Amino acid sequence: MDPIFSIRHLEFRRGESFSLAIEQIDFQAGQIYLLAGANGAGKSTLLQLLALLIAPDRGEIRFDGNTVKGAAGRHRFRRKITLVDQSPFLFDTTVYNNLAFGLRMRDVNGDLQRRRILKALNSVGLEGFENRRARALSGGESRRVALARALVIRPKVLLLDEPTAGLDDDSLSLFETNLAALSEAGVTVIMSTHDGGQARRLNGKVFRLENGRLTGAVETLSSEYCPMENVL
Ligand SMILES: Nc1ncnc2c1ncn2[C@@H]1O[C@H](COP(=O)(O)OP(=O)(O)OP(=O)(O)O)[C@@H](O)[C@H]1O
Numbered sequence: 001m002d003p004i005f006s007i008r009h010l011e012f013r014r015g016e017s018f019s020l021a022i023e024q025i026d027f028q029a030g031q032i033y034l035l036a037g038a039n040g041a042g043k044s045t046l047l048q049l050l051a052l053l054i055a056p057d058r059g060e061i062r063f064d065g066n067t068v069k070g071a072a073g074r075h076r077f078r079r080k081i082t083l084v085d086q087s088p089f090l091f092d093t094t095v096y097n098n099l100a101f102g103l104r105m106r107d108v109n110g111d112l113q114r115r116r117i118l119k120a121l122n123s124v125g126l127e128g129f130e131n132r133r134a135r136a137l138s139g140g141e142s143r144r145v146a147l148a149r150a151l152v153i154r155p156k157v158l159l160l161d162e163p164t165a166g167l168d169d170d171s172l173s174l175f176e177t178n179l180a181a182l183s184e185a186g187v188t189v190i191m192s193t194h195d196g197g198q199a200r201r202l203n204g205k206v207f208r209l210e211n212g213r214l215t216g217a218v219e220t221l222s223s224e225y226c227p228m229e230n231v232l
Pocket residue numbers: 014015017018037038039040041042043044045046192
């Protein structure tokens with residue numbers, strides 16, 4: 001099967017001291033991928049490149065069979081890709097309106113809009129939160145709103161930057177159940193994490209970054225055995 005995302009000879013420099021250089025990665029549809037590595041290794045930078053928010057200095061990104069070219073290309077494909085940031089920005093309005101924004105842009109209105117929003121809130125354990133003010137939520141609740149806001153638009157690719165940092169055990173478990181369901185529904189999930197057990201629990205593939213470079217091959221983890229558990 002053709003990969004949903006391919007990277008070839010990718011290079012991106014940040015200031016004097018950091019550069020990301022990745023020769024090749026293929027991401028297959030419906031898989032879960034985890035980006036591992038120390039602080040500053042380049043995980044967020046790679047996610048921003050995949051989200052088509054920044055352009056590489058060199059190399060090629062292919063999405064869904066197309067080479068992404070220039071600002072117009074990035075803009076065109078961005079609608080199918082969603083990045084949930086490390087510190088998600090929520091609009092200063094209700095939770096409902098935060099989720100409705102992306103749907104309105106896609107002409108999803110009325111009853112359908114309401115049903116999809118309530119379902120997305122439900123799936124992150126925030127039923128009943130629709131009229132709450134988004135800026136008055138706790139850190140963990142805010143992250144779950146940001147995730148629901150990403151889910152509600154049904155992206156082909158969901159990019160998550162350390163999405164589970166600060167979640168309590170119940171929320172973490174619900175979140176991981178959601179990711180597994182999304183992957184079964186064909187959504188590609190690419191997320192950075194410092195949680196060593198996550199790759200095993202999600203049966204994900206791990207790419208490890210070190211100083212902007214990939215170290216070694218992809219590691220596929222079975223659900224029974226996780227050699228990476230303590231070292232991610
Ligand atoms: N906007 C920016 N401008 C300049 N340099 C940046 C910027 N964002 C990140 N960097 C630098 O790029 C390098 C890679 O950072 P990045 O955020 O991609 O790492 P990370 O692996 O996601 O780290 P963490 O685990 O701490 O989130 C770091 O040296 C960082 O200081």
